[in-house]
Amino acid sequence: MPELPEVETTVRGLQKKVVGRTITRVWTDVPERIKNKQAGDSSDFAAFQRAIVGAKIKEISRRGKYLLFQLSRGLTLVVHQKMTGHFLVGRWRLVNRKWLPRPDCSLSNDPANRFLHLVFTLDNGQQLALSDARKFARIELYPAEKFADCPVLKSLGPEAWPDLNFNLFCHQLRRRKGKIKTVLLNQEVMAGLGNIYTDELLFAARIHPLTPVSSLSSGQMQLLFRAMKRILSSAVAHGGTSFSDYRKADGQRGTYSRHLKVYGRYNQPCFRCGSMIQRVRIGSRFACFCPDCQSAGNFPGKKR
Ligand SMILES: [Zn+2]
Structure with missing residues (x-):
């Protein structure tokens, strides 16, 4: 399971690649893992799509093992990657419900990178994708002013690194x-x-x-x-x-x-x-x- 150093590495990698980009499309085959906390605890993926398509990725940060995506429109996406989830940036195309790397995708052909279950297409033609073999990752969309109150984040102790004294x-x-x-x-x-x-x-x-x-x-x-x-x-x-x-x-x-x-x-x-x-x-x-x-x-x- 990704721990602090792995999530921190993901944050740093994504900051370089996707901050400032606008989401033009979102696709999933695990709608039940995605919660729209704007509308109660709904896992209505169509509502999630409406909220997120057109939003800009303003900032990416970390709290414990959680990834936080600050979006325009006053939205925050909170992701726990759980056992096998990890975010990748590359270029894929959807063929028969499977995402296949495009010829110009620079990602290695590592089997761990083949389980794409959530894919955000960005305005530069690249995709931000969650590869998650076991499909345990949790994705929750909050109004930005409320995300800090979500129970999992609220209960976290101080960060183990870098500032703890x-x-x-x-x-x-x-x-x-x-x-x-x-x-x-x-x-x-x-x-x-x-x-x-x-x-x-x-x-x-x-x-x-x-x-x-x-x-x-x-x-x-x-x-x-x-x-x-x-x-x-x-x-x-x-x-x-x-x-x-x-x-x-x-x-x-x-x-x-x-x-x-x-x-x-x-x-x-x-x-x-x-x-x-x-x-x-x-x-x-x-x-x-x-x-x-x-x-x-x-x-x-x-x-x-
Ligand atoms: Zn020893």
Whole structure:
């Protein structure tokens, strides 16, 4: 699932390519995923089309893992890409309800880029398209003055990157009971982290994913905070992690996958100590960790 670095990369890619363009057409084969919150909770796609065709894309930004498109006419489109969704900019044509790349489309022929379920045609002849193999993405259109009140955005905690300071980080974490991995994943504590980066920053700080937040020393909090800043900055610089379907707006993979130390490395040797990376189930997901580097009693400065 795209996390903060992937969504940030998408925002930066789209800002260059589609801001200032006007939407001339919109097409979908998943009208049930598109909600027009101007008209209650309607998924009337014809009304969505009427509202959006002719609108100009004024600005694109991010809140946590959500993409926000500020449009003219006082509209805001809020998109959560969920598991496999990612926005692409290219040129396609519709043949028998399938979008095929035009000969002049510069996107690679990567299978992850072939599942177009929502396509905005722009006034320069290009398309802004959502490729989403599993069709879980959520698209909601709000009047601009109301979007901040939408329940999912309202409940989000402060952004994990780039501006969060150490005091607020501690304040947000210390208020929660529970295991550190679960707390870091909670979007109300901080917005933007998911399974990939929580695994990576717990490894960098040498903290076991099941450690209760209440037992973390202030030294460990410092290590965790610094690891978070460093890893998120680096991941953004590398265009995010294309572990599964996520691709950049130009269809290419993000290259942070090469820098992953534990995520997706179950049963492979730890780069630091050679022990086999293990995994532990937490709710519906798995956390990957090194049992030696991240042993439960591993405190900074403690001799092992
Ligand atoms: Zn290790």
